[in-house]
Amino acid sequence: MDIEWYLVVSALVFTIGLSGVLVRRNPLVILLCIELMLNAGNLALVAFARMHGSGDGQIFALIVMVVAACEVAVGLGLIVAIYRRRLPIDVDELRELQG
Amino acid sequence: MGPVIFFIAAIGAIAGAIGTVTLRNPFFSVLALVAHLLCLAALFLLLHAEFVAAAQVVVYAGAVMVLYVFVVSYVGGAEEPLSSPGGPGLRAISALFAGALFVELAIAILGSGLSALGTRGAVVGGSFGSPAQMGELFLTTFLLAFELASLLLLVAAVGAVILARRRAGLEPERSISVAELMQSGGRPTRSGAAPESMPEPMAQAER
Numbered sequence: 001m002d003i004e005w006y007l008v009v010s011a012l013v014f015t016i017g018l019s020g021v022l023v024r025r026n027p028l029v030i031l032l033c034i035e036l037m038l039n040a041g042n043l044a045l046v047a048f049a050r051m052h053g054s055g056d057g058q059i060f061a062l063i064v065m066v067v068a069a070c071e072v073a074v075g076l077g078l079i080v081a082i083y084r085r086r087l088p089i090d091v092d093e094l095r096e097l098q099g
Numbered sequence: 100m101g102p103v104i105f106f107i108a109a110i111g112a113i114a115g116a117i118g119t120v121t122l123r124n125p126f127f128s129v130l131a132l133v134a135h136l137l138c139l140a141a142l143f144l145l146l147h148a149e150f151v152a153a154a155q156v157v158v159y160a161g162a163v164m165v166l167y168v169f170v171v172s173y174v175g176g177a178e179e180p181l182s183s184p185g186g187p188g189l190r191a192i193s194a195l196f197a198g199a200l201f202v203e204l205a206i207a208i209l210g211s212g213l214s215a216l217g218t219r220g221a222v223v224g225g226s227f228g229s230p231a232q233m234g235e236l237f238l239t240t241f242l243l244a245f246e247l248a249s250l251l252l253l254v255a256a257v258g259a260v261i262l263a264r265r266r267a268g269l270e271p272e273r274s275i276s277v278a279e280l281m282q283s284g285g286r287p288t289r290s291g292a293a294p295e296s297m298p299e300p301m302a303q304a305e306r
Binding site (some may be wrong): 001002003004005006007008009011012013014015016017018020021022023024025028029032033035037039042043046047049050051052053055056058059061062063065067068069070071072073074076077078079080081083084086089094 | 101102105112113116117119120125128129132135136139142143145146147148150151154155158159162163166167170171173174190193194196197198200201204205208209213216217218219220221222223227228232233236237240241244251252254255256258259260261262263265266276289
């Protein structure tokens with residue numbers, strides 16, 4: 001398959017992830033949608049690595065996976081902390097930082 | 100054979116993504132994301148990224164998603180109500196933004212003028228994307244990124260433990276008897292989000 005097709009799939013998945021971040025209110029699901037966006041970026045990176053025939057893009061994708069794992073660990077830690085404080089798990093109600 | 104696998108995997112990946120966004124129950128969202136990740140791993144295999152595909156399945160679909168499942172079952176995946184406070188207007192605007200972004204990305208991809216986009220990519224040898232090549236690149240050219248990634252993982256692990264630890268004084272000390280724990284199904288009550296999920300004996304005890 002041509003490289004273009006992979007990039008179109010990547011753009012579509014990124015768009016779906018973005019709309020999820022905008023629409024959903026549960027922080028767990030928002031984290032999942034951020035994962036979707038990171039994975040779309042990964043697919044584009046791997047497709048470009050294939051296009052150039054070099055492994056650099058794949059290394060980049062692996063580093064993105066590491067960053068995503070860190071983001072998941074910290075994000076889930078935050079959600080557990082929110083739950084421990086008996087606060088509602090809803091980004092529309094967690095607006096204390098808004099000032 | 101390649102195009103068939105590509106279309107199956109691509110449709111699966113997009114369906115998984117849509118499921119992640121639209122399913123009401125966070126637990127099913129996680130499962131849809133796992134399906135999405137597996138389909139994406141198939142796409143990586145088609146792109147000769149064998150090590151990335153293996154890492155995707157083992158680390159991502161395996162370990163990270165298990166973490167998600169644990170937290171969803173701990174927090175209790177409360178289903179969202181269908182109507183958001185922003186109303187359908189906000190949802191339409193966000194769908195509009197997402198559509199605009201997709202059009203922009205499509206223009207960027209198709210109008211990039213990269214002549215290699217319409218090809219199957221460069222000719223690569225059999226060792227392209229193999230663990231041996233990845234390991235060599237990680238330990239020679241990208242050694243700094245590799246070490247920084249390990250440091251970042253360590254910082255994130257410590258940070259997550261500190262964030263999620265039980266703080267003294269933040270929550271009132273409450274002794275729960277075993278009978279109470281059995282009655283409430285082993286879950287602590289929580290105020291605010293879902294008061295109706297509080298079991299009746301527990302609610303009476305708090306009054």
